[in-house]
Amino acid sequence: MNAPATDLALLRSDTFRKERQDEWERLEELLTRMEKGRLRRLSDEDVLAMPALYRTAASSLAVARETSLDAATIAYLEALVQRAWFQVYGPRIGLWRWLRDFLGGGWPARLRQMWLDIYIAFAVMFAGTLIGWLLCAGDDNWFYRLVPAGMAGGRGPDASPQLLSESLFGGGEETEGLSLFATSLFSNNAGVSILAFALGFAFGIPTLLLLLYNTALLGAMLWLFFRADLGWDFVAWLSVHGTTELTAIMLAGAAGLHIGRTMAFPGNRAIMAAAKSAGVRAAVVMVGVVIMMSLAAVLEGYVRQLVTDTATRFVIGGSIGALWLAYFVGAGRGLAAKPGRAEDTP
Template sequence: MNIQRWIARREPNWKQLDALLMQIEQKGLKSLNADEIRQMASLYRSVSADLARARTHQVGESLVRDLQILTSRSYNQIYQGSRRQEWQAVVEFYRWGLPAAIQQNWAYIAIATAIFMAGILIAWWFAWQDPLFLSLIVPEELIEKVRDRHELWMGSIVGVEPLASSGIMVNNLKVSFTAVAGGITAGLLTVFILAYNGLSIGALATLVGQNNLAYPFWAFVFPHGSLELPAIFLAGGAGLMIGRAIVFPGKYRRADALKFYGSQAAQLVFGVVPMLIIAGIIEGFFSPNPIIPDPLKYIVGIGLFALLIKYCSRKPASQSFTN
């Protein structure tokens, strides 16, 4: 290989890549247009091949070192820039995409909420009509603790907060993902999970209410429940959407309906995970803490729920004006 002729032929590409990299380093990746970004990626692959050839033919340590630096700069800008764009896409989704998905699919979320609330009302009604009903839903040892000793069970979390918090997260995520996956049973399993959890909350609420422990009970529930329960409603709505695709595909073929509603459901699931992680931390460390006064727990719970409603209602600035 004629080294000087090879260098003369390849050097314009090296200089062109160096110029593009200098522009990015000074002004950022956004200063390049789409064609220039594609050109930079092509030049990077070409210069990488040149570096390999330079090493093979021993063209000189100085040139090899310069090509190494050039390829290293290219790699950092191309792949770190790609990762930055991915993170920007994640931020944009949680900033605007998730609220838009919630607003677009509010009917399914509302139905899931209604099923859950129906479970609460049914449990409340039957628990007052027949005291034996509670034993069908609530463990007997818990009933005895509340009824006979007038104590709540949250104190068991104190002292083992990290373990309890992680266990709570795992359990809530399991329930939520099961509710979503329950859509493949035509939504029947999703409905059961929502109704059963509503029955459980309703039975517990009635039990503590009958024994004058409602105030500390709801003080415990409000801080984490303000995120945990809406997350379950989102998961339930996602499961109902999948069930709807199976039972009522509408104008779509069933396979196409599953793809369409499945992608919508997946967006809701992306909102469920961070909500349950935050709720698990609150339930493990804040809600059962005896040092924190109950009024403050109510305030935090109501405040978190208000922020959640505000977040779910937000729209991009461009959508807030009418033509």
């Protein structure tokens, strides 16, 4: 009894396919040519026919699903309609144009929408640095609690000023020791950046704690070198890559705080809708953070190693910091005045 029903279904599916096969094949041919970058070879007639062919294929898919045609036909139409949608309605922007728009103002514009979170992250990082300094100034043992032994590389309250100086300006194993500290600090900061953003969904509380602890570590190192009258030399040494690296951490923390703050105070929106909106904006910022951390790695690995003069280090670090500030404040001002998508609205 099932055989006639099966034969009827196959016949119906075969008839359905034959009636529309030519249009499907033409659409598939046009899609293949467009996907291979041959858009310029399409005639005006082909370009105008694309939307109609797409709608026909989408209508065929709806009918095929409604009438429960064979799975092969439905799967073919699903793939065809999906490909056609990306060509008809998908974004018309390549990687290089996207990168140009991103660096040309899209990234700074998103950052300025998060100004409050950036101020909070900066304040927490400043407080963490001050706390680390004061704890070590009150008790030397706090240095060992804040700075892991592997990261300090033997630099601690018991180290002589000569050893600390050699680690900044040269001295064989001493230079290598502080290079180990810089490498460990970069790895630590990269991890902190990722976690500060990822944990923002917990209403930003873990993000604040991470920023606080990470800069307490920095405060401990500043205390150590200033106590040996080498503080400004250490600041100059750190500024070469630190202006980029620490700014990236601050922005990553701000991105995490932005998500957490939006979830805690969603306003008239549902929490998940608010989180989605903030997440889109924060994700754009994190792309820039990745770029900054990559640049910091290059500065730490090459420029800082080649320049040993304190004044020159200050000039390099200060110039880089000023460039970042000017870029974030000034770039993309025109974009901020343009109406954006709903999810980009603060």
